[in-house]
Structures are given as structure tokens and as C-alpha cells.
Amino acid sequence: MSELITERKLRQLAADWISAGKRVVGPARIRDRILYTALRSSESLVLGGDGYLRPANSIKEFFFPKQEQLYQYRVRGRNIELLEPSADFAEQLIIAARPCDAAALPVLDHVFNWDFADEFYNRRRRATTILTIACGAADDACFCTSVGIGPEDPRGSDAVLLELGDGRYKVRPVTEKGGKLLAGKTEPSQETAPETRGPERKFDSAKIRAFLENHFEHAIWAEHGRSCMACGVCAFSCPTCHCFDIVDAGPAAGSARVRTWDTCQFPIFTQHASGHNPRGAQPARQRQRILHKFSIYPEKFGKILCTGCGNCVRNCPVGLGVLNLLTEIEHGQHL
């Protein structure tokens, strides 16, 4: 015997949290996009329909915000006082995440914790419960199955919901936290959820890694790098890209040191004070992003720094994104 939850109960759950003053994050329509956002009302939560696949952003900003204070300071002449940051670590619920978003978190846990534990990330991670909805469809940009993830992957989720149709979801609890959240909100069910279907496998990540480790210099980088506009949308909408900058914000007399998102696609990202730039042109910067995801991170932490969500493919204004490049490599066009 297993359990199911209705859409009505799911929205009620969101509504209860919102009215309790707690943050609920979920997909909602913002202008002409569906984005993960802090919901004002459970009614705006998008659960499907109209060919909806997944949001154009990721859930990472609820663990690693676009900008956040690392600490505040007050300067009075030579007297400097360091103060706690105005950071928010309150309990939050992410509802209707996709498996490719949730699965990014166990990947990111490594970089935020090797030797030096980043408590800004860790505290939000501990304070968050994630209810994921498995994917019933995939588009041309989806490639989770090529990076070892699937349409109902439980990694990073506290519970996975599988669509039964008619606004009902079969519940697959993953963690104790997930089970507790849904306790009393589900009903017994004998139904089996229709089989989820992921995208067909588009490349072999082991073969890609072997290629990358041996082709630091290759024509493919120039070909792809040339058309990149260095806008950074691939990195900003990526569930796993985590590069950041640290800057001072506000007037010198009393403000904060702030962490902001950054990307290896920006020209000054690696530029030395002398003017020397190890990655002085866009091809080298494109190469870095691909290498970091498919070779460097796996070497360091044993995991691919990509969940195959396809955001970089869908959002790229010039039709790049990692998938195009990797399928070219896969099909041996550059071997």
C-alpha cells in the first residue's frame, strides 16, 4: 500500500506555510516566464499544463542567493566593528521542484564543504524541505539521463511526487523530513503511477571526460567560443554553477561585504592586476566551463557538475549550451 496526495492538499500545504509567514518556493508565472520564486499565494503555483516542462531558472538561489551579506561593518574613524550579516536562514519549503534541480544540491555540498564549511549554504540546506515532482515529459534540451540522473531521481529531494492524473500524485518519501511534512495530508492508494520517461541518452559522460582530459587544445573551443556573447545566462540559470565574487556594497562609513553570483564567462573573471589574463578570450572561458563540469569536478569530487536540466541550452541567445558541444564530441565530429 502506498500513499497519494491531491493537488488541493498540496496547494493547501503551501497556503498553510505561507499564512504561517514561512517561505514557500515554487514555479510561478512571472511576466512571460515560469520561474522558481517565493510564492505570495498558493494559487500562483504552477504544477503543469500548457506544455510546461520546468522553470527557466534553478532553485540554487534559495541556498546561494544572487547576492547576500557575508558580514556587516561599521567604520568610525579607526574604530571598525564587524557585525553579523542580515542573512535569512529561516525554514523554507520548495514545492514542485524538478529532479534535475534537487539533484544539484548533493553535488554542490562538496565544493561548499571541502575543508572550509560554508555555513551560509549549509544552514539554508538544513532549513529547507524539497518536494519534487517527477517529469512526465522531456524536450530536446533535456539530458539528465546522460549525466546519470533520471526523471524521478530522488537525490536531493525529501519526497518525490509522481503524477497519477486528475490532480493526484503518488508520494514517494525520501527522507524523514519529507515523510513528516506530508504526514496526515495523504491517503492510501493502490494505483501505480504511469512510467516516467526521461530524455534519450545523448552522450556518454565517461567518453566526454576522456576527450576533455586529452584535448585542452582543440579547434572545437574556438568554434564554440566565437559565437558566445559572454552574457552568463548559462551559468546564472544553471543549478550547479556556483562561482561568486566578493565585493563591498554601500558607503564606506558603514555597510557590508557581499557575495554576488559571478561567472567564468565574464572576461575580467580571471584577469590579474597586471593585466595578464589566463583566459583572455572567450574560447578559453567556454572551455573552462565545460572542463569544470565534466572533468575537473568529477576528478575532485567524483560527481559531474551538471544535472542535465537543459537551462543553458534553452536560455542561450546564440544557441550554445553544453549539450550542443557535448553531442558534437559524442558523435566524433571532433575526434
Added chain:
Amino acid sequence: MANIYKPELMEVTAVRQQTSDVKSVALRFLDPECAAAFSFQVGQFGIFSVFGYGESTFNICSSSNWKDRIEFCFRKVGRVTEAMWKVEVGDVIGFRGPYGHGYPMDVWKGHDLIFLGGGIAMPPIRCAVWYALENRADFGDIFIVYGARTVGDLVYVDELQEWAKHERVRVITCVDPGGETADWKGEIGFVPTVFERAHLSAKDPVVLVIGPPIMIKNTLPVLQKLAISPASVYTSLENRMKCGVGKCGRCNVGSHYVCKEGPVLTMQELQRLPLDY
């Protein structure tokens, strides 16, 4: 909350102008507990900050034997260092560190030491020179070849003169052709060339070479001619960093994170890395 990004506060105890755009600064911890607990290895770096302007990464260029202070040296080139330039004795700045791996001074014991430096790369050599002089019996002969574009760009000139007075220490200073003054008594030429023609009588030396990429590139063939193994040649990479703790994603050379696994590495290690520095 444990906060890996929060700096310690340090009071500026001395500022020296080294050149028209380079200054060195000495600091002491405001918190006595922190001062007592602090230690580092020569070759490690810190992240120094001026509140209201931001953070910058510099080598800790004092000897690890000096317990009353740490020092760093910077060139005025951007927003943070412009603000740093205005810092005076008594002012308070931020410090995080020490980060990275320092020079393996234990491995260097018993060897002659050759230091090759260019321009603003003197500070990360200076800390090792002082350390070696303070532990003199542990090391063989010391050779220092230091060059800058012009006479006015040489830093720590007084200390170079002081080191030259020590026994078993030879100091050669040089400037690029055209960078000399009428009364210049040092060599004229680039560091690799000056080093080659000096015919230093070092036996099985350890070499530390730090400078602009072009200087390092041109020094390697000279070292090869002298049959010095790349495993005995060290450098310190100076990649741009923000966090210093392996997270912000910009200092890596291939899979080598300079902040955590460097900045010090041997030429043998460097040769295995992609040309991304």
C-alpha cells in the same frame, strides 16, 4: 555562526613606500588571542581588505619567525589598492588567512638556494630569504637574482644590500635595458639572461622562480641547461582569487585549485597542468 569569510581586524604598525606605486605594510592583530594563536608558513598568502572598498590577495611577505607582525606588499593598480595606498599607521584593515601551502622549507634543508625574481615578485621571495637567513645552518649558499624594468621599480632595495653582506649570500640585481640610471651599479639585462651569465656555483640547488609569465618561461631553458631538475624548481602562482578557500571558482589551473593546492608548486607539477595560468 562560524563564518569562513569574516576577517580578523589588524592594526597597521608601519607603512613604507617602496617605489612610485608600491608600498609595504606591517600589521598586528587587534585581538591578543588571535595574535597568540596565529602561525603561518613562508609562501602562504592572505586576503587583505579595506572596509568600504574590498578585498585583495597578497603573499604574506614577512618571515614566519617574526611573531610580532605580518607584512604584505602591494602595487597600486585598482579600487582596493588605491584605498590601501591611503592607509596610515594606526588604521585598521581586515585579514583572512593564512591560505594555501607555503614553501617546503624542510625539503629545502641542506641545499643551496637560488632565488630568481622579477618586479613585484620580490615580496614572496623575501619571506623565504629571511627565513633561510634566520635558520642559516639549515641551508647552503644563497644566490639571489632580482630584476625590475627600471631602477625605480626595484623593491626592498635596502634589504637586498643587507642580505649581500651576509656570508655565503650573493645578490645580483638587474634592470631591463634602458631601465638603468647614470649611477646604476647593477647588471643590465633580463633576469634569465643575467642569471645565465652569472655562472652561479650552486650545487644541487633548490630554485624559487617568481615573476611575470614571460620571465618564468625564459628562465626554464636556462635551468634545463644547468641540469636542474624541474622537481627542484619551485614557483608561486598568482592567479586571481576572491574566496581563498576553494569555492569561488576562478583560480583553478585545470583541476589544480591555486588557493588550496597552491600557490606553491614545482615546475614538474606545473608542467602536468594545462596552460591556463
